Amino acid sequence: MTIVYLPVVRRKFDAELAQQRFTATQAALQLVIPDLVSPAAPLGEPAELLAFIETLDQEPTALIVQQLTFTGQEFIDELISRYAVPVLLLAEEEPSVHGWLHLNALTGLLSTANALHTHGLPYQQYLGGVDTPQGAQVVRQFVSSVQAYQAVHHLTLGVVSDHPTGFDFSGTVPRALTQTFGVQLKHYSIDQAFAAAEQLAPVDYAPQLEYARQHLHGLDAEDPRAIKMAQYLTVMHQKIDQDHLGALASRCWPDFFDKFDSAPGGVFSQLTAQLTPVAEEGDIHGAVSMAVIQALTGNTAPAFLGDVTRLDPTDNTVTLWHDYGAYQLCNPDYPATAGVHPNRHVGVSVDGALKPGPVTLLRVHWDQQGYRLLSLTGQALAVEPQFNGVSGKVQVTLPVTQLLDRLAQSGAESHFALIYGDYAPAVTWLGRWLGVPVTTLDQEG
Numbered sequence: 001m002t003i004v005y006l007p008v009v010r011r012k013f014d015a016e017l018a019q020q021r022f023t024a025t026q027a028a029l030q031l032v033i034p035d036l037v038s039p040a041a042p043l044g045e046p047a048e049l050l051a052f053i054e055t056l057d058q059e060p061t062a063l064i065v066q067q068l069t070f071t072g073q074e075f076i077d078e079l080i081s082r083y084a085v086p087v088l089l090l091a092e093e094e095p096s097v098h099g100w101l102h103l104n105a106l107t108g109l110l111s112t113a114n115a116l117h118t119h120g121l122p123y124q125q126y127l128g129g130v131d132t133p134q135g136a137q138v139v140r141q142f143v144s145s146v147q148a149y150q151a152v153h154h155l156t157l158g159v160v161s162d163h164p165t166g167f168d169f170s171g172t173v174p175r176a177l178t179q180t181f182g183v184q185l186k187h188y189s190i191d192q193a194f195a196a197a198e199q200l201a202p203v204d205y206a207p208q209l210e211y212a213r214q215h216l217h218g219l220d221a222e223d224p225r226a227i228k229m230a231q232y233l234t235v236m237h238q239k240i241d242q243d244h245l246g247a248l249a250s251r252c253w254p255d256f257f258d259k260f261d262s263a264p265g266g267v268f269s270q271l272t273a274q275l276t277p278v279a280e281e282g283d284i285h286g287a288v289s290m291a292v293i294q295a296l297t298g299n300t301a302p303a304f305l306g307d308v309t310r311l312d313p314t315d316n317t318v319t320l321w322h323d324y325g326a327y328q329l330c331n332p333d334y335p336a337t338a339g340v341h342p343n344r345h346v347g348v349s350v351d352g353a354l355k356p357g358p359v360t361l362l363r364v365h366w367d368q369q370g371y372r373l374l375s376l377t378g379q380a381l382a383v384e385p386q387f388n389g390v391s392g393k394v395q396v397t398l399p400v401t402q403l404l405d406r407l408a409q410s411g412a413e414s415h416f417a418l419i420y421g422d423y424a425p426a427v428t429w430l431g432r433w434l435g436v437p438v439t440t441l442d443q444e445g
Contacts, residue, residue, distance in 0.1 A: 004060040009042040013069035014102035028131035062146045066090040067108035073115045087123040122432045144296040145429040151295035153182035160250035161190040163282030169413045170283040197231035205230040215327045219338040225347045228262040248278045249287040263341040265324035266348030273326035285364040289417035302326035304418040311400040317393040325390030331355040342388035354392025356382040360423040361416045375427045376441045398442040
């Protein structure tokens with residue numbers, strides 16, 4: 001990912017102050033973006049801008065354009081003719097009133113925004129210094145949104161057989177998915193995966209079995225179903241490596257139980273823990289949701305995919321549950337523990353409770369109007385497991401009775417992806433980069 005910083009200036013304004021703000025801005029940006037591409041000094045003429053961008057080794061993934069002072073549209077016009085990438089517009093606040101108008105940078109920001117808007121190009125603006133806590137947070141959210149935008153545009157998603165009967169929302173229209181997000185699908189047969197898994201020798205599946213033994217409490221590594229889990233994991237990793245898969249949407253029941261004598265929860269928990277998100281029940285848009293929300297973290301932390309199972313007005317919480325979840329997402333007081341599927345009583349499944357902390361929920365939603373991102377933020381509470389499997393209670397701001405109405409009336413799917421951290425601005429900006437509307441479910445109105 002290549003983020004390019006372009007500070008522009010009209011030197012008839014306060015050039016000394018502009019230089020000071022350039023130095024401070026460049027240093028602050030580099031704290032968030034260590035590999036930031038930046039000129040050595042502010043750019044005062046379009047010719048200087050062109051000379052700098054001609055030195056770029058790679059095409060920009062995104063641009064940070066800073067109005068150190070007022071400029072006209074001559075700089076942004078050069079960029080519009082060359083790039084169609086996410087843009088963060090920065091402008092310095094005027095340092096004082098009365099006397100000399102030192103910078104007039106806000107006027108320059110609006111002029112630049114006008115040009116981008118006129119050409120239908122997406123951008124986000126911020127007035128103020130990025131060397132402040134608030135400004136640094138804006139930059140972090142921008143970087144997260146660009147990471148997710150890049151990830152989804154390069155995502156190859158493995159689809160393992162069809163979704164179960166009755167799970168219509170798990171399907172997709174491949175052409176619309178690719179046109180909107182850039183996602184490519186690659187299909188596999190679950191029966192062929194089962195057959196391949198059963199042929200593996202211990203030396204082949206030993207690394208996955210050892211990983212499970214180290215991370216999943218209470219696992220009996222000699223249990224035949226633990227071995228089946230490791231065998232199937234090995235087959236999936238072969239597909240992931242061979243076809244460069246970034247996520248999976250997999251059929252699970254009844255096939256795992258009836259054809260493989262094993263539960264899918266352990267398999268999907270471990271794959272997700274290893275940063276290949278998996279959506280059960282063949283939920284393609286659920287898998288995209290997980291991949292997107294994981295990419296907000298720079299693919300450093302796993303996502304969770306949960307059913308919306310319970311609303312509790314007494315503490316204004318939503319309970320999310322599934323029969324799997326990445327090991328490291330569990331509260332150390334209720335760690336990921338080997339168990340059996342709550343309905344089928346077959347292992348290896350995973351039990352645990354989500355750890356406490358701020359969270360963001362996301363759903364890539366599809367209806368007759370097209371795609372939309374549904375988002376929600378809240379606080380995962382430190383509570384015991386609510387059900388067998390992996391579960392968590394998320395406290396939200398909107399009264400849960402109103403939230404239920406918003407979920408149902410928007411036609412929201414029952415699976416939501418969850419990531420730790422507040423990424424609400426990044427989700428909004430991601431929608432802007434994709435040209436996809438965003439509905440923030442916890443906002444009233």
